[in-house]
Amino acid sequence: xxxxxxxxxxxxxxxxxxxxxxxxxxxxxxxxxxxxxxxxxxxxxxxxxxxxxxxxxxxxxxxxxxxxxxxxxxxxxxxxxxxxxxxxxxxxxxxxxxxxxxxxxxxxxxxxxxxxxxxxxxxxxxxxxxxxxxxxxxxxxxxxxxxxxxxxxxxxxxxxxxxxxxxxxxxxxxxxxxxxxxxxxxxxxxxxxxxxxxxxxxxxxxxxxxxxxxxxx
Amino acid sequence: xxxxxxxxxxxxxxxxxxxxxxxxxxxxxxxxxxxxxxxxxxxxxxxxxxxxxxxxxxxxxxxxxxxxxxxxxxxxxxxxxxxxxxxxxxxxxxxxxxxxxxxxxxxxxxxxxxxxxxxxxxxxxxxxxxxxxxxxxxxxxxxxxxxxxxxxxxxxxxxxxxxxxxxxxxxxxxxxxxxxxxxxxxxxxxxxxxxxxxxxxxxxxxxxxxxxxxxxx
Numbered sequence: 001x002x003x004x005x006x007x008x009x010x011x012x013x014x015x016x017x018x019x020x021x022x023x024x025x026x027x028x029x030x031x032x033x034x035x036x037x038x039x040x041x042x043x044x045x046x047x048x049x050x051x052x053x054x055x056x057x058x059x060x061x062x063x064x065x066x067x068x069x070x071x072x073x074x075x076x077x078x079x080x081x082x083x084x085x086x087x088x089x090x091x092x093x094x095x096x097x098x099x100x101x102x103x104x105x106x107x108x109x110x111x112x113x114x115x116x117x118x119x120x121x122x123x124x125x126x127x128x129x130x131x132x133x134x135x136x137x138x139x140x141x142x143x144x145x146x147x148x149x150x151x152x153x154x155x156x157x158x159x160x161x162x163x164x165x166x167x168x169x170x171x172x173x174x175x176x177x178x179x180x181x182x183x184x185x186x187x188x189x190x191x192x193x194x195x196x197x198x199x200x201x202x203x204x205x206x207x208x209x210x211x212x213x214x215x216x217x
Numbered sequence: 218x219x220x221x222x223x224x225x226x227x228x229x230x231x232x233x234x235x236x237x238x239x240x241x242x243x244x245x246x247x248x249x250x251x252x253x254x255x256x257x258x259x260x261x262x263x264x265x266x267x268x269x270x271x272x273x274x275x276x277x278x279x280x281x282x283x284x285x286x287x288x289x290x291x292x293x294x295x296x297x298x299x300x301x302x303x304x305x306x307x308x309x310x311x312x313x314x315x316x317x318x319x320x321x322x323x324x325x326x327x328x329x330x331x332x333x334x335x336x337x338x339x340x341x342x343x344x345x346x347x348x349x350x351x352x353x354x355x356x357x358x359x360x361x362x363x364x365x366x367x368x369x370x371x372x373x374x375x376x377x378x379x380x381x382x383x384x385x386x387x388x389x390x391x392x393x394x395x396x397x398x399x400x401x402x403x404x405x406x407x408x409x410x411x412x413x414x415x416x417x418x419x420x421x422x423x424x425x426x427x428x429x430x431x432x433x434x
Binding site for chain 2: 004005006007008010011012014015017018019021022023024025026027028029030031032033034035036037038039064065067068069153154155
């Protein structure tokens with residue numbers, strides 16, 4: 001698991017992997033090797049051309065996990081999937097793509113409210129596959145998402161942050177979204193289905209499900 | 218981090234490491250390499266002589282983490298500390314001992330209610346240092362602790378499991394404990410300070426604090 005982007009999202013992903021196993025005993029769970037590296041270059045700065053690429057760091061993490069014995073790779077950070085090809089090229093291991101797995105869960109949507117940071121939006125990581133599937137995309141206010149994600153990364157997941165997330169989600173529904181995608185792994189820490197008036201797909205949960213399915217295969 | 222004993226305790230430990238950093242940004246957090254391995258031989262069976270030693274598996278995990286670049290080692294499982302010497306011997310890295318760190322937090326206690334599984338009790342991991350410090354130890358009913366830990370490992374951390382933990386803690390206080398030690402990393406998932414009438418020291422939190430302190434040094 002190529003993690004640490006951010007650390008709280010990685011801890012949340014770990015907890016979902018645990019909860020996703022109907023385990024009577026420790027040994028019913030898969031072994032998970034995690035590199036939680038919060039020092040990977042910033043994805044938004046890289047895509048904006050104002051910072052170095054995270055590609056080499058992500059590739060190095062992939063190689064380290066492979067050397068430690070990993071059988072498959074996953075990366076619980078949507079924006080980092082802009083550099084998924086660097087991860088794929090770094091080892092021979094299968095890579096479970098969070099974007100592909102999440103798009104598969106959006107079948108039937110007319111218009112998706114895409115809650116994501118600038119790097120994910122600008123790299124069109126979800127726009128391309130959704131538009132190819134004939135599904136419309138509504139973007140949120142970027143400053144609003146950036147402020148919310150910064151808040152979560154700073155450790156604030158309290159009622160005020162949750163209220164801001166609720167307002168953001170409601171805005172997307174008001175402008176036509178009939179499904180919401182939490183396409184940033186910080187978002188589910190402050191936004192859950194009860195706060196949304198349309199179905200919410202959490203990319204973190206989609207990836208956890210896909211990892212457990214692959215580990216059980 | 219030598220983890221996975223059990224997986225939920227490891228996820229809880231990761232979350233505590235995240236919460237313990239007053240971080241404005243991802244890069245304020247330390248990098249954490251985790252081997253969450255739920256296939257380590259059972260500690261209770263090993264100490265009872267009915268199963269293989271977990272020592273070789275723990276040593277192999279330590280070597281793998283060292284090879285990946287770890288600068289220090291920690292192991293959020295109390296019972297596994299019965300094989301801490303195997304971990305220490307496996308690499309040249311500093312090992313943050315959860316037992317030592319926790320005992321240091323019990324200064325001032327007269328009698329500690331030691332909430333731990335059989336392997337931890339039988340190896341006298343806490344008895345020895347506490348008795349050396351002139352602190353008394355009260356043991357819980359082993360079957361009660363085993364049932365509670367099995368419940369948590371099976372994913373049950375709901376109100377009934379919490380009530381069982383409350384009753385267990387109250388029993389130790391009734392028989393004379395003036396401080397409680399959650400000396401099994403599954404316990405804090407169902408027992409918190411509000412459920413206890415005397416101070417509760419959580420070994421998981423003690424280790425998280427010690428790791429963050431060492432990482433910041």
